[in-house]
Amino acid sequence: MKAKAFSKTWKKFIIETVKDQNIWLFNQAKTRSAAIFGEHGSSHPDSPLGNYFKEKFKKLSYRKEDGLADLSISKESAFEGTHNLYDPKTEKYTQIEIVNCPVFYDVLVEMENDPRKCYSNMIKLTTVRAKLKVLITYNWDKEADNDYKFVYKTLRNNFRKIIKQANKSCKEINTEYLLIVGQHGDKVQDWKFFVLKP
Numbered sequence: 166m167k168a169k170a171f172s173k174t175w176k177k178f179i180i181e182t183v184k185d186q187n188i189w190l191f192n193q194a195k196t197r198s199a200a201i202f203g204e205h206g207s208s209h210p211d212s213p214l215g216n217y218f219k220e221k222f223k224k225l226s227y228r229k230e231d232g233l234a235d236l237s238i239s240k241e242s243a244f245e246g247t248h249n250l251y252d253p254k255t256e257k258y259t260q261i262e263i264v265n266c267p268v269f270y271d272v273l274v275e276m277e278n279d280p281r282k283c284y285s286n287m288i289k290l291t292t293v294r295a296k297l298k299v300l301i302t303y304n305w306d307k308e309a310d311n312d313y314k315f316v317y318k319t320l321r322n323n324f325r326k327i328i329k330q331a332n333k334s335c336k337e338i339n340t341e342y343l344l345i346v347g348q349h350g351d352k353v354q355d356w357k358f359f360v361l362k363p
Contacts, residue, residue: 166222166238166271166297168343168360175301175345176356178217197278197303202235212236214274225271233293236274239267270295277302280316280346287324291331296340300324303347313355317346321359332363 183200198205203212215227215236228237244267248260273295275286280302290298304316324344342361347354 166225168297168299168341168358171272171297171299171343172345172358174218174221177221178214179354179356182213182217198235198276201276202229205230218272226267228267233270234273234290235276236272237267237270237295238272238274239270242268244268272297272299274299274301276300280304280320283320284323284327287327288331290342291327297343298340299343299345301345301347313346313348317348317357317359320344320346321361324359325361328361328363337363 195205201212201214203215212227212229215229215238218238219225219227224240225238226241227239229235231237244263247263247266249263250258250260252259252261270293273290273293275290275298277283277286277300283300283302286300290300302320304313321344324342328342340363342363344359344361346357346359348357
């Protein structure tokens with residue numbers, strides 16, 4: 166999946182799925198994350214965004230909060246012949262085929278509810294492999310339009326620098342990064358999309 170397709174699908178997801186506009190307020194970070202990624206924790210496997218992508222792109226599957234990213238999207242292919250050595254249902258050592266463990270991630274998605282803390286997720290995304298790495302953040306102060314421009318330009322420039330420096334150490338091939346920065350307006354959200362390449 167390319168950044169352009171992800172951006173287009175994200176816009177549709179927000180319009181069609183996220184009905185409660187109050188989730189964009191600053192103090193609603195947990196509600197916002199739940200509306201996008203589902204209940205916190207990998208033990209709650211459903212994700213509204215993951216399900217939306219799976220519906221739109223039939224051969225995709227996803228994992229959420231798997232220790233790598235908030236949402237990991239991949240084609241429905243897994244390592245073959247690999248086994249877990251423990252069955253949590255019987256609490257015994259045994260061989261159980263590992264399923265839904267992709268050979269390669271097509272998309273990794275991280276969301277940071279506070280744009281002031283995005284740098285850590287930027288660094289994290291440069292250290293893992295995927296064809297598309299997405300960082301979503303949200304500037305919650307609807308009164309500060311001038312700050313919004315400052316925020317998204319600073320985030321874009323920081324992400325470019327981090328990607329460039331990380332790529333010097335470990336070169337990436339055919340990878341795209343997508344930075345999505347949102348701003349709350351009176352009735353709609355404004356979304357800025359920046360495609361960055363190593």
